[in-house]
Amino acid sequence: MFKIIVTAIVLAIAVSIFWNISKLKPETTLVEFTAPFVFGRFYIPEDNPYTNESVALGRRLFYDSKLSGNNDISCATCHKQEQAFTDGLPKAVGASGKPLSFNSMSLVNLMWGPRHFFWNGRVATLEQQALMPIAHIDEMDQDMDELMDELQADKTYQQMYAMAYGNISPENTAKALANFQRSLISANSKYDQYLRGEINLTEQEEVGRKLFMAHPDTKVSLRGGNCIDCHSQFLTSGFATGFDGFSNNGLDDDNNLADGLYEVTQDESHKGLFKVPSLRNIAVTAPYMHDGRFSTLQQVLEHYNSGIKMSKTLSPLIIEADNLEKLDNQTVSLHLTDEEMAAIIAFLHTLTDESFLTNKAFSNPFVAEAEDD
Known part of the structure; x- marks a missing residue:
């Protein structure tokens, strides 16, 4: 009888330990990171530490x-670190090859x-965004149940999920992918170093910075590139309030206007209307726009300077912006000089963060493991 009782106690302890491991919650504090205070407050969901x-x-x-059905494609296939996670x-x-x-x-x-992701803003959180490409037939074409089976069979993933969330599930897969993406912080470009008072910009870069930050106003002879009206000053991405x-x-004009946010x-x-992208590391993320129609920053500047197409939903901030006295709202042009466009492009190059593009914490862990073997 004594042996039976002892055996029962041992089994109970073992079951308890297994249960606790399977439900293990992370004990570590917030991942350490640094970012300029000018970025403002950040958001992390309460249910995803x-x-x-x-x-x-x-x-x-x-x-x-x-994560792909053919086991050939990863998230990194379309988001390469050296190209600021573009392709x-x-x-x-x-x-699908399409x-x-x-x-x-x-x-x-x-x-x-x-707080809206993808070019047309179709999801509201990084967690929702994370799984959509995996299941999409033309993107990664992976069956979620099959993926869970593959992850369950991997001892490394068994341990990592247990430590991070407790168990392997689609929900926890989305949470982990979202948190890795949150860790991709770029805050050490030449522009950041300038903001911290560590360096000075060149004369051309400084001219470009001032043009970037200014909405043109002919009444006070203020020339500007009108960039900041859509690209917030420090993050250089779109503003967070609503849409x-x-x-x-x-x-495009009304006859050729894509749905965008309307969808x-x-x-x-x-x-x-499409999501205003961050201009961080913009010099390495060509081609540009939601459909990749522009190959160079020069083409982008030429578009804003003289290529704007009128439509019913065209941004008023773009319609109003002109470095010459505006005679009507049917012709839209910034009327920047070639030298001013070159200066803005020079400033955009100061947004390249080499440490972000080479940070080992963001790199392929499988390569690092192979090198260690």
Whole structure:
């Protein structure tokens, strides 16, 4: 009888330990990171603690081709670190081999800015965003149940999920991927160093910075590039309030206007509005715009200077912006000089953060493991 009691106690303890491990919650504090205070307040969901364990799990998942049905494609296929987590293509190409609808967006400073993700704002959280490409037939084309089976069979993932969230599930997979993406913070560009008082910009870069920050006003002889009206000063992304981070920037006229945000809201005033992207590391994220139509920053500046197409939802901030006295609202042009456009481009190059593009914490963990073996 004594042996039976002891055996029962041992079994009870073992079951308790197993249960606690399977339900383990992360014990570490918030992952340490630094970002300029001028970025403002950041947002992390209460039900997804931002921990070292969750970020490490998300990083591994981000680079793992298991997440695709053919085991050839990972998140990193369309989001490469050296290109600020873009892919260099006009439109992303996934498992089907067909060009997708949109250009791959840079993944940077995602804890700030608009609370709507993808070019047309179709999801409200990074957690919701994380799983959509995995299941999409043209992107990663992975069956979620099959993915869970593959992860369950992997001892490394068993341990990492247990430490981060307690168990392997689609929900926790989305949470881990979201937290890794939150860790992708770029805050050490030449511009950041300038803001911290560590360096000075060149004369041309300083001219470009001032033009970037100014809305032109002929009444006071203030010349400007009108950039800051849509790209917030320090983050250089769209504004976070409501749909303020979306804009129709004059790519097409009414007859050719893509749906954009209208596809989500069904509000006619939102037709042709797309998410304003961050300009952080913009020099390495070509091609540009939601459909990748511009190959160079020079083409982008020429568009804003003289290529704007009129439409019903064109941003008033773009219509009003002109460095010459405006005679009507039917012709839209900034009337920047070639030298001013070159200066703005020089300033945009100061937004390149080499430490972000090479940070080992954001790199492929499978490569690091292979090097250690």
